Amino acid sequence: MDKRTDKKAGKRRRTRKENWAGYVFVGPMLIGLTVLTVIPTIITLMLSFTDWSFIAGIDRIRFVGFENYSKLFGDRVFRISLQNNLAMLLVVPVQMGIALVLAVIIDRVVYGKSLFKVLFFMPYISSIVAVAIVFQLLFHPSYGPVNRFLAAVGVKKPPLWLADVHYALPSVMIIMAWIGIGFCLIVYLAALQSIPGDLYESAEIDGARAWTRFARITLPLVSPTTFFLLVTGFISSFKSFDIIKVLTEGRPAYATSVITYQLYTTAFEDLKTGYASSIAWFLLGCVLLITLVQLYGQRKWVNY
Amino acid sequence: MRKNNPAVRVLVTALMLLGGIAFILPFLWMVSASFKPEIDVFRYPIEWIPKHWNAYRNYRDVWFGDYPFALYYWNTIKVTAWTTLVSAAVSSMAAYGFSHVDFRGRNALFVLVLATFMVPSASILVPQFLIFRWLHLFDTHLGLVLVGSFSALGTFMLRQFFLGLHPDCLDAARMDGAGHARIFARIAVPLVRPAIATYAILRFIWTWNDYANPLIFLRSDHLATIQLGIQKFASESGVFYSLIMAGTVSAVLPLIAIFVVGQKQVIEGIALGGVKG
Numbered sequence A: 001m002d003k004r005t006d007k008k009a010g011k012r013r014r015t016r017k018e019n020w021a022g023y024v025f026v027g028p029m030l031i032g033l034t035v036l037t038v039i040p041t042i043i044t045l046m047l048s049f050t051d052w053s054f055i056a057g058i059d060r061i062r063f064v065g066f067e068n069y070s071k072l073f074g075d076r077v078f079r080i081s082l083q084n085n086l087a088m089l090l091v092v093p094v095q096m097g098i099a100l101v102l103a104v105i106i107d108r109v110v111y112g113k114s115l116f117k118v119l120f121f122m123p124y125i126s127s128i129v130a131v132a133i134v135f136q137l138l139f140h141p142s143y144g145p146v147n148r149f150l151a152a153v154g155v156k157k158p159p160l161w162l163a164d165v166h167y168a169l170p171s172v173m174i175i176m177a178w179i180g181i182g183f184c185l186i187v188y189l190a191a192l193q194s195i196p197g198d199l200y201e202s203a204e205i206d207g208a209r210a211w212t213r214f215a216r217i218t219l220p221l222v223s224p225t226t227f228f229l230l231v232t233g234f235i236s237s238f239k240s241f242d243i244i245k246v247l248t249e250g251r252p253a254y255a256t257s258v259i260t261y262q263l264y265t266t267a268f269e270d271l272k273t274g275y276a277s278s279i280a281w282f283l284l285g286c287v288l289l290i291t292l293v294q295l296y297g298q299r300k301w302v303n304y
Numbered sequence B: 001m002r003k004n005n006p007a008v009r010v011l012v013t014a015l016m017l018l019g020g021i022a023f024i025l026p027f028l029w030m031v032s033a034s035f036k037p038e039i040d041v042f043r044y045p046i047e048w049i050p051k052h053w054n055a056y057r058n059y060r061d062v063w064f065g066d067y068p069f070a071l072y073y074w075n076t077i078k079v080t081a082w083t084t085l086v087s088a089a090v091s092s093m094a095a096y097g098f099s100h101v102d103f104r105g106r107n108a109l110f111v112l113v114l115a116t117f118m119v120p121s122a123s124i125l126v127p128q129f130l131i132f133r134w135l136h137l138f139d140t141h142l143g144l145v146l147v148g149s150f151s152a153l154g155t156f157m158l159r160q161f162f163l164g165l166h167p168d169c170l171d172a173a174r175m176d177g178a179g180h181a182r183i184f185a186r187i188a189v190p191l192v193r194p195a196i197a198t199y200a201i202l203r204f205i206w207t208w209n210d211y212a213n214p215l216i217f218l219r220s221d222h223l224a225t226i227q228l229g230i231q232k233f234a235s236e237s238g239v240f241y242s243l244i245m246a247g248t249v250s251a252v253l254p255l256i257a258i259f260v261v262g263q264k265q266v267i268e269g270i271a272l273g274g275v276k277g
Helices: A003-047 A067-074 A076-088 A091-108 A113-125 A128-138 A145-152 A168-193 A197-205 A210-221 A223-239 A242-247 A259-268 A273-301 B006-023 B025-034 B055-064 B069-100 B106-116 B121-134 B141-149 B152-163 B167-175 B180-191 B193-209 B212-217 B226-236 B241-261 B263-276
Strands: none
Touching (some): A003 A273, A003 B069, A003 B121, A003 B180, A067 A076, A067 A273, A076 A259, A091 A168, A091 A223, A091 B006, A113 A168, A113 B241, A113 B263, A128 A168, A128 A242, A168 A223, A168 B263, A197 A210, A223 A259, A223 A273, A242 B212, A259 A273, B006 B025, B025 B055, B025 B241, B055 B241, B069 B141, B069 B152, B069 B180, B069 B193, B069 B226, B069 B241, B106 B152, B141 B212, B152 B193, B167 B180, B180 B193, B193 B241, B193 B263, B212 B226
């Protein structure tokens, strides 16, 4: 055996060892993700083409093709839920706008930055269940402090908030914005800190006013962050479930129902596994679409 | 950069402080209500500082009353601690594997991991539920820990940090004959410990606050976590709002404490995930 083949054999042995080491390191995560995410995703897809209830037993599965999906678009509750989801997307730019203004003020003007970070971030780290219960009491139609205050300042018929068909969704949206502002604020602050200060300095020497500096320097330089927050905000808005379940359960009259909540009731209360799975894949499709737009738009949208 | 006029800064700080306090008024109301006797909770104008104190009795009734609140608390601590531990361990291992071990199929497998990140958890609840029933993991804390432990996010986040390690110091160890297990445990993990801590704190907060998974994967009352517990408490105990508020304060308090202590880690973790996008 000459030296070269000896080396080669050594390398092959090392490669095999390296392969094994790799599989051992990533193995637990891969097995977990396969069992808990990959396989369930495929099962959901298969179930979405069936008419089945999981309590009925596997032998009762009936293949129905695209029936569930075509039923979906004739389903009034689904249409209302989807509309509500789309309306709730409005929360994202609003909370981002507020967060950016706050971030600029906190970054450049105030004393005691970290205190403000903590204050505005508190809703985000608190549990949604606790937040929802507190808001239920605050916005209680008859004895909640909000309406007592409105009555005291002379509002004749204060809205019933979460109990009113017209005010319920906006109320939920206000609470969602309140929760989300802190997250956007923290991310924007980090982005602002990476903008070199001398950019502002030279702009100031050139006589640029505060608004011009904001519009010409700050906004373009945080645009990657803006894009990121917009996309992740849209995705998490589509996925929001807890707040609806605890706060309103979709009431009154489906005014606050969303896709995930309908998915939950269809699957675990009506026990329509097949139909619920088609809703699940619709949801997955929406998230996928937003993600693809992100991958495509990342390069186009972001302007330096 | 020319600093703003100090007088202006003081004024703006004061205004922002007012705004910030207004922002957390719901929390202040919650804490204040939890200290009051029931009849004072909805008294108007609001008594922010209670005239009559009933804190001791409220909290005693919540913690040692008819509801097994202390048990819910213990369950949550157990599930959260295990999830944080398992998740941090499994994520760091995978992150190291995907960054410093050169094995066949690495890129393809990493893409697979990233792809799972896009699947909304609501979309796979039903099959997860079925698989769990089949594996006898339904209605167990172990099942809940497993659901919370395997997420692509941890792998992805920690991988960034492992990639940032200088290859020279790992190579030097390899020259000395150290295997991957040794390099991982003795060199890589100690070097990225701050990042692992950040991820662990985030995972702790998310698990503590998790409501959907316990709702789906638990049924027995004696296994319920605090989020299920306070919701049940709120919807069943009817009109005892002071007690409900004492319950929510108890549920939120550990998080506020962790957040204040680990503020830097939490904020950096969130900001990093965000800015890197």
